Amino acid sequence: MARLTIPAPELMHSGHAACPGCAPALAMRLLLKALGPSTIVSVPACCWTVIATPYPTTALGVPMLDNPIEATGASISGLRAAADALGLSDVRIVGFAGDGGTSDIGLQSLSGMLERRTDAIYVMYDNEAYMNTGVQRSGSSPKGAWTTTTPVGERSHGKAEPKKDILGIVLAHRPTYAATLNPSFPEDFVRKAERARDLRGPRFLHVFAPCPPGWKYSSEQTIAIGRLATDTGVFPLYEVEEGTCRITRTMNALKPVAEYLRAQGRFAHLNDTDIAEVQAEVQRSWDRLRALARSAERPWPPTLSPPTPA
């Protein structure tokens, strides 16, 4: 048997209620492999509220706390405070929230948690819309995407606005560690989650999370679409530690974004001009990221002083 490239123990149970081909389910599985059993997960209203299965069952082999949609940052601050007060030293406190619960309604609470430098890992699994309620646009939906609130019609061409740069917002808080993760690259995923596990202070993991029903593709394509997202530069893999940016999947040339967009029904209405626009924007972002990674400059906003050690 080939050597396993990621840890064998499973802390996510089968029998969960995720849709077939659900990347957020795979993301939880990989995350818990990296973090291990001494973990507490706080989950707001999101797909995982349902995935975790109804009372009296649970899909996690670690304790899980439900919290309201906008309060994940505060919840993990409370868990860390209690862990410290009760002398539970070796415990990983994790918030596991969707993109709406993080970059829209939960942004204040996330900012608070980062600013007060809570010793916890905040994971945003990004399926790029409110999927648990049935595919409504979020601030994290990409420009052009069909959702039920950005339909395609005579006067609407999918989402008109670009995706919110959540990692940019997070980096402005100077976290100990921030990274992009993609379950299509499990080894990179697990390595970053382990790195986050071993650091202290606020850590943020931005997880790419393709959604078959929401993105309108067939469930077996989840891994392939995730891979395309990274290889086209739509979702590059990198990490920022101590202010230093490192790209963890280097690519000499990007694949055309058309390959990524054409694989998904939510972009079916985009014409060649639209796609060329996306291509240009992706190239600009990728060039910026590469420049940042090459330079010794920290990605903090330049007017800010470097972070004081936590």
Added chain:
Amino acid sequence: MTRLVLSGNSAQSYAARLARVQVVAAYPITPQTSIVEKLADFVADGELPAQYVKVESEHSALQVCVSAAALGARTYTATSSQGLLLMHELLHWASGLRAPIVMGVVNRAVAPPWNIGADHTDTIAQRDTGWVQFYAESNQEVLDTVLQAYRLAEDLAVRLPVMVNEDAFYLSHTVEPVDVPDPATVDAFLPPRTPRAVLELGVGARVGSFTGPDHYVEFRRQVARGLESVLPTLTEIEVDYARRTGRDHGGPLPTYRVDDADAVLVTMGTMTTTARKVVDELRTQGRKVGLAKLRVFRPFPAEAVRALGATADRIGVVDRSYTFAGLGAAATEVRSALYGRTGAPTVASFLAGVGGRDVTPQIVHRMFDALLSEPGTGPAWMDLEAEREVTVRG
């Protein structure tokens, strides 16, 4: 025991320190702020070894307490008015998760217009959230009630969050002598929390969960059972507290000179002190009046109200809030408790002291006068601007 001159807010802070709270969530709002400031000093000076979490909103303040309590910690936070309204969603989470949080609330009016005066609208608006609600009359009662609140909240039959409410400025910023018990006395009265149904490291259990109609109602019933245990448990707690400190605040509805009273006024919070003095005055004139203080509003002490109704012919209920719902909130409860009783007294609803307006002895006299003559069905607004002579500046 030490006797100190303390504000109501400091009484909250001292009580939280004596309760050895482990997690404090702090966010400022007038007139609550000095509670969490004092606690910050206690923590900074090493007098309270608690985790002091500086949050970015009241919503997060209560979430911090909910999550910390879900891991087994003893928690405290304090708020007022708009801050409490922002917490509304989390109030339900706290009771639903059976989190024994104790929260100080400084009762303040709700905007608009902005007003920081004493008013119970903020807490009355949270009456349906499954929290126990105490309304304090004095700073001593504030301190004693916070300590009793932890015993009550953490009692395994109760396991529910408790608000200890005090009137803005009339208590929050009023200083008066307060007996502060020794730590050893409090430790004997209030042992460390014995958590139940909380997150346990290494155990795959989900706290909160979701459910369809098949289990949800059972969970609501359990919260209701917890509330049903409050008043009997409070009785035991008060007996024990009195034994250790010599102070007894008289249960959920302490009464004053009601035994032969024809007319009884039911008050909440600081107006009670003024009303008690008026009762004495009227008694010297031979008028049979009495007073009952609604110290616990949730769970509503319906049995005690019925006992009161068995002797009094007329009950007037004073609400320091208006809930846009016919009668005042407390008056509605009192009338409901007495419904269908043979010989039930007339229940009149008075609104007084809203938005920080003084409830003066004159106003209390007018309420008793109305009650003893021709009580309307109400509500009677006792102190509308149009009915008063006021000094207009400029």
Added chain:
Amino acid sequence: MIEVRFHGRGGQGAVVASELLAHAAFRDGKFPQSFPFFGVERRGAPVTAYARIDDRPVDVRTSVTAPDIVVVLDAGLLRRVPVTAGLRAGGLLLVNSPRRPEELAGLGPFRIAAVDAARIALRHGLGSVTLPIVNTAVLGAFARVSGVVSLDAVRAAIESFSPARQVENAAAASDGYTDVVTAEVGPIPELGPASPRTVPLVLPEDPVASRSSETLPTADWRSLTPVIDLGRCTRCNFCWKFCPDNAIEFDAAGWPVLRGEFCKGCGICAAECPPRAIAMRAEA
């Protein structure tokens, strides 16, 4: 009043079917009511929807617990979901199945009808092999065997209200109408009283859930099953690594083994298998 309960799996269109039935009945001059049971709406997960049809306004707003007709959009549900719960003896059970209705006679003392709606749907390009959208073909069959609505009304409802592919869906309804077969088995009992329904009584103490979700098999969610050809397998572990359902384990020699009770049939393992050793097959 006729009460109908639909059982399907998320994505097959059970809720839409019950709505289209309401529109069709309305066109026939009836008073319809249709509503879904809101539970876990996940693609592949069991879903339930209800419809009532009467000659006068429907005067009840509860779940349908004693249906006259049960419609099953996915024969896989027959194994675990109690689809016939409460169905009156002599009531109609319409199943999307390639089998003869006689083969389904063991389900109870019902009039049993079967239609191969998946085949019809795929013929009209509705849905995918893993998840054919069978609701309209089943509705056509429903019109025939229930007599509650006309095929014309069903087709008209589809043409006006079907969320997509109206022409193909209307054609599928016609095919369903033509193809459906009713069992000619024995005497159908008279319409009897509702069969008793049992509900497990659980009085939970706290909202703390500690039973593993592995007590909830999800085998019913899948249409296709991965079949591993060990002759081609290199034991590279990709199938295990990428499985969102943790439904692959290894035997002592390191060969991958499907945990069939939990596989939802997403097909990721087959798509990602480097030596193409996994094929997605319909279960026998």
